[in-house]
Amino acid sequence: MLYYRQYTNDYTKPWVTFIHGAGGSSNTFFKQIKEFRKHFNVLLIDLRGHGKSKKSRWQKGDSFLQISEEVIEVLDHLKINQTHFIGVSLGTIVVQTLAQKYPDRISSMILGGAVIKFNVRTKFLLTLGNLGKYIIPYMWLYRLFAWIIMPKSAHSKSRNVFVDQAKKMCQKEFIRWFSVTRAINPFLRKLQRDFFNIPTLFVMGEEDYLFLPPVKDLVEENKDLKLECIKNCGHVCNIDQPEHFNNTTINFIYKQTSLKEVL
Template identity: 65%
Template structure:
């Protein structure tokens, strides 16, 4: 089973499950945890090959469906019937996969730095990465992608955190995760029609140059979706502007809990 940490208040408090992106681990939510624990039971999960989930076994042909099943195994183990999901970057693909499999497990979903497709620029970068992944040290690729995704000075903390956590992965695990991107476009297109009736919030940094525009197009074309742009933030907007990220996500999740008063948040 995947490694997880949970923070439980009581049965009447809603759950929120946090899913990190590729190369990170559950520690990337360090700027959300204190605020979230005030209002929710919180579940943090390390995806396979990340953080303390180092014993996962990859099989040929494994996909986001298998990764989603591992997250659902943790929910079943903890007897969590319904939860809000909050994800960042590639973690948003895992969440969308879970939504396709078991939409009844969702209170809502928050997709931060959402990956909705790989456009020509990102497809080119991924193709280069796939060509070079077995030739050069994977940390060279990680560092390059970190600078491309988070190029500005105000992205520095998120960029350093991403590279620092990625160093804990072995090259084989990195290659396995990178290989999942080959099939991501048709896979995502099959899911992004109505998000299975689940209330969905996209939270994007206005400086997320690779993914912002495509996320906006998905919101325009689908139902049950809300869009929030965060100023002075890049791809990893939960680290670049945590106060704003926390405010908009907590309010959204409380709006989709029955008989619960909205918390008083920052002005």
């Protein structure tokens, strides 16, 4: 089973489950835990090969479907029937996959630094990574990707956090995660046709030049989806602007319940 941490203060309160991005771990939500624990029961999960979930169970053909099933395994173990999900970066693909396969387990989705489409630049990065993944040390590639995705000096804290967390991975795990990004765009398009009946909030940094444009297009086409753009903020908005991220996401979750907004 995946490694997890839970913070339970009242079983009558809603659950909020955090899903981190590629190369990260549940520790990347360190700026959220204290505030969310005041209002909700909190579950943080380390995806396979990340953080303390070191034992990998990769099999040929594994995809985000199998990764999402491991998250459900944790929920079943803890007897959590339904939860709000907060995903960041590549973790948003895991959450979208859960929404397609297990919609009854999701109260709402918050997708931070959401990955819903790979543009030409992103595809080039993936191609570069796939060509070099067997010969170039994965940390060289990861640092390069982190700098391209989060290029500004204001994003340095986010870059450093993710690079530090990625050091806990190994080349073999990096290669396997890279493999699941092949032919990802058709998979993402299918996901986005299926989750519109779930309350969904996108939280994006205005400086997230790779991933913000397709999110804006999607929200314009689907008025039921919500978008919050944060100024002076890059891809990893929960670290760049944690107070804004926390206030926005907590109030969104409260709106999905009978509880009153608190912030």
